[in-house]
Amino acid sequence: MVLLGRGIRHSLSPRMWEGIFAELSLSGSYALRDVDKTALDAAIADLRAGRVTHFHVTMPYKRWAFGVADTYDDSTVGVTQVANSLSLKGDQIMGSNTDVKAARILFSELPAPPQRVLVIGAGATAASLVCAANEVASTVLITNRTDDRSRALADRDWSVRTVPVLWSDRERHAAGADLIINTAPFGLTVDATPLARWPEGALLYDLIYSPELTPLQRLASRAGVRAVDGLAHLQAHAEATLAARTIAAPTIERMTAIVTTAAGRAPTRWGLLNGGQKSLP
Ligand SMILES: NC(=O)c1ccc[n+]([C@@H]2O[C@H](COP(=O)([O-])OP(=O)(O)OC[C@H]3O[C@@H](n4cnc5c(N)ncnc54)[C@H](OP(=O)(O)O)[C@@H]3O)[C@@H](O)[C@H]2O)c1
Numbered sequence: 419m420v421l422l423g424r425g426i427r428h429s430l431s432p433r434m435w436e437g438i439f440a441e442l443s444l445s446g447s448y449a450l451r452d453v454d455k456t457a458l459d460a461a462i463a464d465l466r467a468g469r470v471t472h473f474h475v476t477m478p479y480k481r482w483a484f485g486v487a488d489t490y491d492d493s494t495v496g497v498t499q500v501a502n503s504l505s506l507k508g509d510q511i512m513g514s515n516t517d518v519k520a521a522r523i524l525f526s527e528l529p530a531p532p533q534r535v536l537v538i539g540a541g542a543t544a545a546s547l548v549c550a551a552n553e554v555a556s557t558v559l560i561t562n563r564t565d566d567r568s569r570a571l572a573d574r575d576w577s578v579r580t581v582p583v584l585w586s587d588r589e590r591h592a593a594g595a596d597l598i599i600n601t602a603p604f605g606l607t608v609d610a611t612p613l614a615r616w617p618e619g620a621l622l623y624d625l626i627y628s629p630e631l632t633p634l635q636r637l638a639s640r641a642g643v644r645a646v647d648g649l650a651h652l653q654a655h656a657e658a659t660l661a662a663r664t665i666a667a668p669t670i671e672r673m674t675a676i677v678t679t680a681a682g683r684a685p686t687r688w689g690l691l692n693g694g695q696k697s698l699p
Pocket residue numbers: 477480517538539540541542543544562563564567601602603606608625626627647648649651652655
């Protein structure tokens with residue numbers, strides 16, 4: 419397997435996948451291909467020639483991957499216009515969106531699905547999380563620094579009420595949400611939180627992972643909310659990839675141990691951010 423992206427040298431994926439291969443006694447390897455767009459044709463040639471069996475695709479090539487696929491493994495890939503996994507099926511390149519699948523896995527672990535969801539961001543990952551939220555919630559609000567992009571994302575063909583919320587109004591709309599999903603790089607490249615106050619009763623699903631809690635995660639942690647962090651999403655993404663390849667995944671406990679070893683800290687999967695894994699009440 420190969421992770422294809424730009425600026426990905428610090429990705430945890432090789433360490434995590436090497437742990438998974440060892441756990442399952444599989445002979446696979448996981449390499450990083452940190453390339454500019456002139457190298458994308460060569461990646462497709464490698465896939466077609468069988469030199470690479472599976473590409474995971476990350477920023478900034480997820481939309482390219484959607485465009486280059488001949489077929490998709492799931493009808494929702496079309497509405498997201500994003501693929502982050504490419505493999506060969508016969509002579510067709512098959513695109514998959516494992517961010518949608520990871521979110522489905524994690525939403526299914528909630529005692530009740532979220533009803534009113536606020537998604538922060540309107541990029542590739544936001545489209546995937548809106549797609550997964552659209553399957554369970556009754557209302558999905560989208561807010562983004564660039565308001566035109568949240569409007570364009572909300573305008574797609576979703577089945578539930580999907581409403582763009584002005585960036586300047588995000589705080590007001592966060593109150594009343596029962597799940598806040600952050601897909602913008604707060605705590606990564608932006609040393610700030612998108613919300614000044616944590617809305618009472620809301621859970622957090624944060625795509626970001628970093629060695630320490632981010633400002634947004636500290637805010638949620640102080641409010642004692644249950645959360646998914648970026649490590650738990652990465653883990654669920656691996657679980658979805660194994661399922662798509664019909665490989666029985668290690669148990670959640672073993673997967674968690676593998677991610678913890680790779681990251682140097684435990685993922686938070688609907689637990690308390692400063693307290694690791696705790697089951698939901
Ligand atoms: N944990 C995981 O396994 C996992 C999986 C997928 C993605 N991610 C993370 O999710 C993040 C988003 O990925 P993506 O593919 O969606 O990227 P993307 O398509 O480039 O979108 C980035 C989003 O962040 C917003 N943003 C960027 N800088 C901002 C700032 N200073 N203030 C407010 N908003 C800002 C952008 O707003 P504008 O539209 O205004 O530019 C856009 O909505 C990345 O950090 C990525 O590492 C993690």
